[in-house]
Amino acid sequence: MTKPTESLKNYWRSLGDHDGTHAAPADEFPGAETAATTATTESLLPAAKLARRKFTGLLGASTALAGLTTTGCLRKPVEHILPLAKRPEDMIPGQAIYYATAIQVGHSVLGLLVESQDGRPTKIEGNPRHSSSNGRGDLWAQGSVLSLYDPDRCRVPHKLGADGKHSASDWDTVTEELGATLKELRQSQGEGLALVLPTIVSPSYRDTLKTFKEKLAKARIFTDDAAAASNAVAGAELLAGPGSRATYHLGSAKLIAAFDADFLGTELDHVRLAGEYADGRKVSGPEDAGDMSRLYSVEPHFTITGAQADHRLRVRGSQVSGLLAALSNELFGKLGLRLPPGGEGLTAALPKPELSPEQDKFIVALAKDLNAAKAARRPSAILVGERQPAWAHALGVLINYALGNGGNTVRLRNDDSAIAGEPLTALAAGLGDGSIKQVICLDSNPAYDAPGELGLAEALKGKVLVHLGTHVDETGQLAQWCLPGSHYLESWGDLEAADSTVSIVQPLIAPLHNSKSALELLAWIASDAQIDGYSLVQGYWRTVLGPMYSDRVWRRWLHDGVVQGIPRAGITPSPRDVTSLISALAKVEADAGKFEVNFHLDPKLADGRYANNGWLQEAPHPMTKLTWDNAAYISIATARKLGVENCDLLSITVGGRNLVAPVWIAPGQADDTVSLTLGYGRRNLGAVANGAGVDAYSLQAASNPWFVSGADVVKFGGRRLIYSTQDHGSLDPAVDPSSPKDDAVGINPGRGYPSRPIVRETTVEGFKKDPDFSQKGDLIAKENLRSLWDHNVHPDLGAPKLTGAQQWGMVIDLNSCTGCTACTVACQAENNIPVVGRKEVGNGRELHWIRLDRYYSGAKEDPAAVVQPMLCQHCETAPCENVCPVQATSHSPEGLNDMTYNRCIGTRYCANNCPYKVRRFNFFNYNKDAVNDHELVRMQKNPDVTVRFRGVIEKCSYCVQRIQEAKIQAHSAGEELVKEGAIVVACQQVCPSGAIAFGDIADPNSKVAKARLSKRNYGVLTDLNTRPRTTYLARVRNPNPELV
């Protein structure tokens, strides 16, 4: 495997790419297109799952056809092969090549390196040179490669017939017929035309939009992007003028207060923030534990950020901004913090909410802590979440500046070329009054993701002229012309990250289907010129750079994935005055009481863009561990009040809109609130998405899409079975908050026993008092653990036979792990782990090799939470190995617990004897089912990893294929040992907080060997003498003594 940083020439696709002669090689994947188009003939959305009847039908039909062929009526299909008589210079079959590109979700941009296996993109990794990813990633980016191969993608242009049904068309017809319509539109300067776009952070796209605006001056542009940081943008603009953007930087922050900000999960730049946050939580021993940052969180719904928090306050969504106002009252009033210049008059205008004693205590302590931090010149940061109104964002930035964090943990910058799209409310109004007659949606889906109050799904009927997207989504189904859009791995583009890092999006593969990118289509709509994406992007940068442009520069950008040396406007905005903030405060909506419904971006599906992605549907929700569904999350007290249990249906009515959703009791949820994640309940999107969850958008209000109060919530009657991968959430069986059943039965099976020492944690004070706290949980002291075997030369290295020069091991820092679940998806992508589907997860048969165990502790209503990644521990004396009757699992000399799939006969004894329960069984032939065995999905498979068959056990291999690659490379380089850092396993690679260390524990200088010497290092269930190779660094919390 070529390592990302090694070779320059590997990073762009071909010479043709940067010479401007790039033409999509029509036949790069000859089989794929034929395969793709044949399936579409029968129905618009090819059924990925063949029903039994249909299968039998096809069987009969194919038998009949087989009969026909003998009479010579049918030809055999043409098959293509790739005869590389002369091998291209930089292509070695079987050796992966990495290309730099970038992906966008809302305003978040992640720089990526994408692994390409013989021309197929197979795995996404972070680009270490890109500031927003720093070589790391998230589960959305990890999952996006599967979306490329989604069999349900829109493959050919579709035209709406007179009968209201789509029929397959082709681009020539589109050019001709739609071209004529567009010509008329251009003549009328776009009168009555609406262009609906997602957040545009692409410089070349913005440039093309300029042309569009020139040509169609009367057309209106709307923004439809639920994942966008709109409130943050509006807040920054409120305070610092148009074009202002605020970004947070936690690298130096010692005190972080998150107000409804899930900055580790779904907020803007969460990957970078998670990394910076984790750096601030690094602890090497009791001596530096005090330097750790402290995190406060105020939120209605238990997020992974709340799980990390040292202090968490659960409040209604509408109360969060009030608490922020209370905090500023406390700071600017009582503690006498000075407002920045221009802030005069704010104190009087701020709302003065009534706080409960608990809230008051929290805010007072937080204000004191912030003030003390300022006095001690310790940077702090107040983060306001996207769900909160613009004024709260402005206030947050203001407090940050007052605390001296401006330019440090909070930075303002100017985004002068931003497109100010009108909101969807304006679109609804325009459609209502008839001023908008035609709508063009490029990569946007207002018929689905607009707030339900706007009724756009109805209003758009008959109005959508063009829809371009990867799927025939809800808007596509209404469109006159539903056009196939290119996936980002198939298209050229560029993206500017929130911190203004620009990267070029370069395709990894020619479009699999007959698709165009939104940029290409927009250029055509605007100017009637069919320009390919490469020319648009490269042409744009050629113009921007002018004489500075050279092929060398362009190639460097493509290689690095980061654009450098471009001219920038040097204005740095700062808080100007608070007049607009004060006027915004006047319009604050009051809480209408009753139940409050909160809406959240889904940690897995985002705004729904990954709804048809099997990996992400099946990834457990980071906190609730639900898969394949969203649910109405309510607190235990609310559940008691409503008389409901998990899976009972709940009827939620607000503003005349109604939604029936299953209940999931989420400890830590604010009372009398309901939280719903967006992105589910898709209407005929694809085989994976259909039937998963309920559509929360339909309940959203137009004025504030994120929370709405005054809702009526009642038990609906009936149940919908929804499945979580973790039923039990406590290490003390006596108190299990996620299992209200115990409560109902009145039985506490574990009463009287100490809670299980699986996860070990302490506080900073506790660590100082007892530096050996992490060893205290052992049931049997280490010196009393005796083994039957004589140990070999390395006294540390366990049982005999560990003769390898290098001994692999892993250390996971529980202080850094946020539980974001990116590792689960990365592992799935790397190791060809099939998707088992909703039903099989319900049967408890998910195949994930790494799971994130989430445990609650403390009070049932308002618990604290910890997460613990659990994967094969590669025990040196592995219990699984001696019980296998056929030696299908055995130990390598380098300390790996190897699994020989070919030898496995499937007795599952190893799974029973694994105390960590990390072994997974192929109960069915999952890899041969319709979802996993589709010819497109197969293209994603990693050729270095066996695709497992029915009846065998599988489990984490420590990415043995990556270890072997590194060993081969070291061997060819003439080195005896693999260098430290040469092996990066998939979960370690993606981990945004860098919680995982992997390497050679026999080398005392390796990072992992050093981590194993940490005072916090402990093994799980070492009392069983398993001698696990995966160990954990115990968690240290940093609570405020005043709040304890």
Added chain:
Amino acid sequence: MATAYHDELDPLLGRKNLVEGGVSYHDITEAVATPIEVPNSRWWIAFLISLSMLGVLGIALGYLFWMGTGIWGLNNPIAWGWAIVNFVFWVGIGHAGTLISAVLFLFRQKWRTSINRASEAMTIFAVICALLFPTVHAGRPWVLYWSLPLPNQMSMWPNFRSPLLWDVFAVSTYFTVSLLFWYVGLIPDLATMRDRAKTPMRRFAYGLFALGWRGSTRHWLHYEKAYLIFAGLATPLVLSVHTVVSFDFAVSQLPGWHTTIFPPYFVAGAIFSGFAMVLTLLVPLRAWFKLGHLITIKHLENMAKIILLTGTMVGYAYAMEFFIAWYSGNPYESYAFTNRLFGDYWWAYWTMVSCNVITPQFIWFKAIRRSPLALFVLSIFVNIGMWFERFVITVTSLHHDFLPSSWDYYSPTVWDVATLLGSFGLFFTLFCIFVRFLPMLAIAEVKSVLPQADPHYHAPHHAPTSGKEHH
């Protein structure tokens, strides 16, 4: 009525007669051989019911092989479910036969002669059912032979450290020895059948398997020696099989499985369930085939006493498990056992305790242990209880083990039920065939316990005159 019943006493020894009604040698041959020779409509009903249950097994296994073990209710923590429960259940049942034929033989317990043939047959059929389960429960049953030490060019060898491999050897050895033991014991009776056969086909078949037995003293000499040797060989196997089966659990480190008490506890449980199954089979058989004078109340009572003894031992083992779990101070261990009492599967545990510990205590009452109907009902309860014991051990230990994150619940699917039902189909089909074609009592052996067989026997004056010796 049981209370009105009085045992006949041997006039010479004063002990209870093992065969009642003052029958002659010929009467015994007739009583045993006639049902085989004369078709019986009741047999056909039983056979057809069993055969249709066997058909269910065929469907269940066909679907299993087609789809995979996913059709059962197994999941991630509970990787062993009904298949293993059924395996241990059937192996357990397969214990009584060899115990009766071998151990009781060595201990000169002559009452065994009336019941050993049927119970040995039961053993063999139960072991066949048992062997079925580990075979089909494997994920890839078509390569199950890899667990045998077959020399191959890749030098791949099974793992001799695995209890599953010990199981392969233990159960297959037990099966082989039991089968041979049973067959050897059958030889004189097969010869009897051959001699009585009226059709050439029957004569040929019985003759083939009778191995030319002519009843000469030399034959008897060899026969007795072989029988004794087999009894000696089979006796340790009775103890070893279930010991090894218990190792499947005891050798692992799972709380609830990892206990040293398992080997004796499993053996006791096996004998307990085996005798219960013998009762379940023989009580109706002796009524239907009018064999009450050969399988007497005394026999039933003796078996009931063994059930009482082993049932109490099992109850002691249950108690001891709890004591050790508490005494060890290991929280995982303690939890595993509290979880049995009060956890999700409390009903399974209490079913087990009620059936296995409480039910046998009724046997203390003479009226009950001498009532065939009461014993039949009791034996059914014991069978149910012993099935649940294996369920409790297998499933409740797995469903809540070390890491609470993995805990899950297991419930069987229709295919689990069909496979269990089907295994009963297989068992009863084989048993029906046995009853139809082979003497279900050891004719020659029973004759040897008749008073007439005693060298000191003097025919009383009212002795039956039709005592024509006939083998």
